[in-house]
Amino acid sequence: MTRHRGRGMASINYPIGMNLGGDPSQALVHSNPSGKFTVALSSIDLGQGMKSVTRQICAETLGVPVEDVYVDTADSDTGPHCMGSFASRGTHRVGNAVMAAAREARGVMMEAAAEELEVNAADLETDGRGNIHVKGAPHRSISTKDVAIAAQFKQGKTISGRGIFLVPLSNVDPETGEMSPATCYAHACLVAEVEVDDETGEVAMVRMDSAYELGRALNPRLVEQQLVGGAWMGISHALYETTEPHYPDPVHGPRDFVEYLMPGPGDICPHDIAVLERPAPDGPFGAKGPGEMCANPVLPAVANAIFNAVGVRIDDLPITPEKVLRAIKTQGGARPQARR
């Protein structure tokens, strides 16, 4: 029995959201008389940080502290329409909608503040700490709370904004068939190192090194959290998860968490991640999205690493010990490839 080390690499090019025109999400932003703001969405936060990141985007656009923004989401009865949380689209699509809504609400807020301070709205700026003041004259100031109260009870204005983001339709060129399937792409490269046991066919993860280019990371810790967790999902898809084998018939397939294989805490490996920030021209504050793509490069990188280790090319997922072993036997033994 020999354990063979192998290293494999994969690069991916990931389109953010769905394509070909459409894929809309909406947002509504309004102030409360307390001077706090509510963002209404129906987008789902599955734990990936949608609420945190839309909250940051709204606060930044309004020019108010992040703690003054509350995100109310996940109910399609009360929030405006969203296509959903998939395809790494949340930050980009929903973020853009929130930004548009917050921009409109900010316009009303500045108008209301201008009326109270008896100046032109164009001469006002926010300090990001809950105040609006005349440019160059910070003492001529009013709090967002007082503006909200004045708008609500005196001026009869709603400090609110509507936002939608819709991808423009890309027509197919009748001559060439060419079109732009997406407006924004994220990129990643991942190197996986594995150890393959040529007697059992088992593949153990040794380490991963990756670089992700995903626009501006609006919340670096949440991005890192996504990338770490998503890579685990990638390992799981590459090596473990399947409802097969079902010998001799499907009744014997895995039916629950006891029988359905996934990597446990002892099956993970060190993963070094570099995040490269190249702001996207059409992303909110330059953001793309680190969602679904964080699992994708792991699968081909692991398959390549297995080839590098024992010389067998497996193109059917997951790469179970049985498949590795059968392939090694068919080949007449392990044939380690050159290490690069």
Place this chain on the structure above:
Amino acid sequence: MAKTALQFRHNGRDVAIFVDGGTNLLVALRELIGDMTPKFGCGQGGCGTCSVLIDGELHLSCLTLAETVAGRSVETLDGLKQGPNLHPLQRAFADNFAAQCGYCTPGMLMAAKALLDRNPQPSRAEVVEAISGNICRCTGYEPIIDAILAASGGRASA
């Protein structure tokens, strides 16, 4: 079916309930006591999110007959924080981004507490062993392991 009177300590407080024969502890805690912190994941001991401590020992409440905890002490996640203060493990989980969807978190925290109560300075391998009965689908486990090591005063590796 006749109900059975059952008394036990729940997070340091005496409770008394009437249970049907065969009621498991998870159902008793959630539906009869109203402590929703142990979660129902699989109902057959495969996922660990229903984990509680019984007399300080880690148990799967979905596989524990409620009647077997008579006179014993049951601790759940609800008993971890003291007033407004988070337990050091909860703080470490937050600081290390050890939760995403959060469904596994109650079980992870109880498994971690059981470990640190008997072994305050565990190695990384001991932490891995301690949470190996708990499934997490979001975090990739790494941040959870780091959080438990951080709460133990051990140095969390990046």
